[in-house]
Structures are given as C-alpha cells and as structure tokens.
Amino acid sequence: MSENPRPSNVTDGPIHEWFSLSYSNYLVLHRTLLQSMPTEWQERMVACLDELQHAYSHLEQVEAYEVTPSTEHIVGEMTDLQLRMASIDVDLYGGAVPPAGLTGDELAEWQEKHETAEPAYSRNGVELDPVERVLIPTIDPVPHYNRGRTYIEPKISAASPVEPAPGSSPLDHLKAMAGNARNAISHTHAGRTADATEHVHAIERLLTAYHQAARTPKES
Incomplete structure (x- = not known):
C-alpha cells in the first residue's frame, strides 16, 4: 500500500488545499526570493521542479507567460481614479445620455432624475460584475534577481538544538x-x-x- 494514498478525487490533494478558496490557475514565484532561501531548501525545491517538469514533459505547453505586477481591486469598490486606471467605464444613468446644451443646473437636475440605484460597469464593451476583481499594474516592491546577485535574508525560525539525554553515550x-x-x-x-x-x-x-x-x- 502506498504511504501517501491519493484521495478519492485525485485532484483534491495538498496542492488544491494550499490554493484554498482562490481561483488562481497559476502560481507565480519570485526568483529573487527563491535564490535567497537556504541552499538545502533550494536543492529540495529544484528537485521538485525537475520532477514536475519530467512528469509532464510529454504534454504540449505554451512557450512563455507574461507576468505583470499588479494590485487587485473589487470593481464596485474602486475609486474614480482606479476605474480610469483600469479603463473601466461606469454608466450611472441606465444608458441614457443627457441632452446637449444643458446648463450646469439643468445637467445636475437631469443626472439626479436619471441616476440608477446600481451603476453598470464595462471594459472594452464587456460588462463587468460589481463584485468582479480586476488588476491595476504597479511597481514590484521586490528587487530584480540581478543575475543571481540579489539576496534578501529570509526570516526562518531555526529548530531548537537537540540535547542528548543525561547519561547518553x-x-x-x-x-x-x-x-x-x-x-x-x-x-x-x-x-x-x-x-x-x-x-x-x-x-x-x-x-x-x-x-x-x-x-x-x-x-x-
């Protein structure tokens, strides 16, 4: 019998549990942080990566992925600036457009009269749900790996020293x-x-x- 039997659902294992309730389809790891871990840890990590690559070397896979550092936002909670940064259009008036030539007071009156209870969001003509999450590009706070030169000391709790029992050989x-x-x-x-x-x-x-x-x- 295997020491690590597969669950009844073969995909419902530790990796699935590690991702928790997220809908992430990929895991992005920062090279700078990986190369900063202790050598023994790196050796284990590389061995796992090599094993994974070998296990699925028979599958066709894409040549490359593009990773963009970003901040995550819920559409219905974004500020006007964030909405513009994400190129999201907001419709507050149910598709109605104010007539041309209105004065400031007339426009305010028209907006008050036609404003809907729930705004509609869209991007590039595609409607977005208010609870949908979108990304806004930002600057990565973790420095570039710099050809293996960048080192960020990890905070790792060392195990307590083992003390032999009294009278040990x-x-x-x-x-x-x-x-x-x-x-x-x-x-x-x-x-x-x-x-x-x-x-x-x-x-x-x-x-x-x-x-x-x-x-x-x-x-x-």
Whole structure:
C-alpha cells in the first residue's frame, strides 16, 4: 500500500488545499526570493521542479507567460481614479445620455432624475460584475534577481538544538552535534556556510571512526 494514498478525487490533494478558496490557475514565484532561501531548501525545491517538469514533459505547453505586477481591486469598490486606471467605464444613468446644451443646473437636475440605484460597469464593451476583481499594474516592491546577485535574508525560525539525554553515550552526543550543525547550515546564507559545513564533516568523520571502533573486536 502506498504511504501517501491519493484521495478519492485525485485532484483534491495538498496542492488544491494550499490554493484554498482562490481561483488562481497559476502560481507565480519570485526568483529573487527563491535564490535567497537556504541552499538545502533550494536543492529540495529544484528537485521538485525537475520532477514536475519530467512528469509532464510529454504534454504540449505554451512557450512563455507574461507576468505583470499588479494590485487587485473589487470593481464596485474602486475609486474614480482606479476605474480610469483600469479603463473601466461606469454608466450611472441606465444608458441614457443627457441632452446637449444643458446648463450646469439643468445637467445636475437631469443626472439626479436619471441616476440608477446600481451603476453598470464595462471594459472594452464587456460588462463587468460589481463584485468582479480586476488588476491595476504597479511597481514590484521586490528587487530584480540581478543575475543571481540579489539576496534578501529570509526570516526562518531555526529548530531548537537537540540535547542528548543525561547519561547518553558519546555516540549520541556526536549525533546531536551533527544534527544541530546541519540545521544551522540550512538557515545560513550559502556564502557563509563553508566553515560550518567543514565542522559537520569533521563530526561525521568522528561518527564513522566511533562506529568502526565499536565494531572492532577487543583483544583479550
């Protein structure tokens, strides 16, 4: 039996649950943030991406997508400026048009008389629902990846160090030291891990030597 059996609905799994109630059809990940994660995390991420790409390499897919940084707005809650920025037309008078040549007072009177309870919204001739969400382009606050040079330190809570139980063997202490060192490395920027990695390797060499010594028969 599989350790991770598929749900009765094969698409109703962790990914579907992660997207929650959103209607998003795509997941956009910022390259700058991805390259700023710990190296160990990046290795896991790349392995998953490679696995996904290989699993669907037989499918025809589009060549490229265009991603535009934007802010999301509900049509019926947008200001006049936001509506203009989104190129949305608003009809407050049920399609009626005021006669030409009205004075200011006459126009105000006409508008008051013909104004509908609910305005109608449209864009490029297509009617929009007041609760529909639209996007307005904006400037991305996350900096460009800059050929892999941009680094933004992530806020990752490191796991608590493992403390061997009182009376533990030297082997247990070495195992705890190696585990704590690996955890520290996974939360350290790649450019500062060389020394820490060497410490882990030294501890692992001690573990190997300890196991070899433990297996060596003692001379009588």
